[in-house]
Amino acid sequence: MPYLTRPVLPAGTLSGMPQPTLPTGDGLVLRPWRDDDAPAVHDAFQDPAMHQWHIRTADSVDEVRTWIAEWRQGWAGERTAQWAVADAATDRLLGRVALRDILLGDGVAEVAYWTVAAARGRGVAARATAALARWALDEIGLHRLELTHALANEASCAVARRTGFTLEGTKRSALLHPDGWHDMHLHARVRGD
DSSP: OOOSSOOSSOTTTTTTSOOOOEEOSSSEEEEOOOGGGHHHHHHHTTSHHHHHHOSOOOOOHHHHHHHHHHHHHHHHHTSOEEEEEEETTTOOEEEEEEEEEEETTTTEEEEEEEEOGGGTTTTHHHHHHHHHHHIIIIIIOOSEEEEEEETTOHHHHHHHHHTTOEEEEEEEEEEEETTEEEEEEEEEEETTO
């Protein structure tokens, strides 16, 4: 049965090019992940704050290397697009920003991020998210980006607001964390916002 609309973006939009490095213009760079990032990612996931707001843990550097391999495959499969957020001058890892659950035909993806403990409170997540949103909406042509976070995660809510993601509502009991079910805020940006 034929569709009445065309895909927003055709298959191959991402996989048909190398994953780009995206400078933020303010001291950060979003770059593809490398194997030598694994120790820093492992260290980041030892932080109790990561355990509070994320549902994964990293037991070893080797495990993280498999994550990095999966993150790279996500680009080729156009399912996810993951970047390391690094200091532009030193290349020190400061966090991660990603597009998850990419649906090219619908023009939709979900934004996700985290930062290492030493980078918190410096606007790293907001700067990286803003750069990723500009690229995804204005350069690639996605139509809608969604961002969800636990209702109690006020820092993540502040990142969403600072980067132009409008609060659309609350998804009740939407994600299971180690401490139980969390209500999740749903924010979104659409092309032209």
